[in-house]
Amino acid sequence: MLKRAVHDIFSFTRDLEKGGMGMFQRIVRGLAFIGCGVLACGGVSAEAAFRNYAEIQQGMRDLAAKYPANVQTFVLTKNDSGQTIEGLRIGSGSVRNLVVATHHGNEYGSTEVAMAFAASVAQAPLAGQTLFVIPVLNIPGFNARSRWEPLNGRSLDPNRDYPGPCGTDGPFRLKSTRALADFLEREQIVASATLHTYSPAVVYPWGMSTHDLSTPYDDLFAGLCKAATVESGYASGNNTQLIYPADGTFEDYAFWKHGVWSILFELGYSHNPNPGAIDQMIKVNVPGLRRMFEQTPRERAERHGFTGKCDVRLKAFDLRTE
Numbered sequence: 001m002l003k004r005a006v007h008d009i010f011s012f013t014r015d016l017e018k019g020g021m022g023m024f025q026r027i028v029r030g031l032a033f034i035g036c037g038v039l040a041c042g043g044v045s046a047e048a049a050f051r052n053y054a055e056i057q058q059g060m061r062d063l064a065a066k067y068p069a070n071v072q073t074f075v076l077t078k079n080d081s082g083q084t085i086e087g088l089r090i091g092s093g094s095v096r097n098l099v100v101a102t103h104h105g106n107e108y109g110s111t112e113v114a115m116a117f118a119a120s121v122a123q124a125p126l127a128g129q130t131l132f133v134i135p136v137l138n139i140p141g142f143n144a145r146s147r148w149e150p151l152n153g154r155s156l157d158p159n160r161d162y163p164g165p166c167g168t169d170g171p172f173r174l175k176s177t178r179a180l181a182d183f184l185e186r187e188q189i190v191a192s193a194t195l196h197t198y199s200p201a202v203v204y205p206w207g208m209s210t211h212d213l214s215t216p217y218d219d220l221f222a223g224l225c226k227a228a229t230v231e232s233g234y235a236s237g238n239n240t241q242l243i244y245p246a247d248g249t250f251e252d253y254a255f256w257k258h259g260v261w262s263i264l265f266e267l268g269y270s271h272n273p274n275p276g277a278i279d280q281m282i283k284v285n286v287p288g289l290r291r292m293f294e295q296t297p298r299e300r301a302e303r304h305g306f307t308g309k310c311d312v313r314l315k316a317f318d319l320r321t322e
């Protein structure tokens, strides 16, 4: 039985290889990454690039002070560690869209891209849109440069904490994820970009444990991802095909539950980008984010349910590295 299951999983892997970029390559790279972490290889000057959350909060206040007509700070919630998750509200248009970064605390490159995009939109708001930017969802992870968010002595993966049709670690064990889900509902968010490092790739649903990866909007989603990657040249396509299946993620939840046009950015080439690499990530992704939000529909998707079958065997491929 076990042998059969393993055989089937590897058959699935080969199918994916035909359909898109290699999951097998990604597994090898995931293992290499783990080894790299242990050996601290690469000699990255991450310290120089890293800002703590207090500095990010100051950056948000500075932006609101610089562009008072366009930008206000807001409070999402207090998290389980008693810290206040803050964000920016930029512009005043009727369509409300969202950028959220750093579900995974170690992925500070995504925070910096979110902050740079906020600055760009503050200077020139998106026509007809209010853009919310939450640069750090997982504050304790961010300050500790850890993927996980702590809760009662345990380390939880915030981006496996949402409800999902094929399973979840949670749902909603964390106040941070519950608050973001409530925010989608309350603000009637239409389109979202969730920023992570690294692949590099920009991808669309479904990204979970299923072979039925299509939605009725594959072409529309593919166009949005193409628009987002003009400058970066990152790979774009279906989430599972380019990354790996993962259950309980924000990106699938937002589309599945609400029909939010939900795009996942796996930015750059490292979890430890140095200042030069961060500058490059900003340079190629800020215009892509702007173009994407200029092209997202002005109303949520109507046909956002999941009608396929889940395959629990695919859970073995969730590497939890990106």
Ligand SMILES: [Zn+2]
Residues within 6 Å of the ligand: 103, 104, 107, 196, 197, 321, 322
């Ligand atoms: Zn991540």
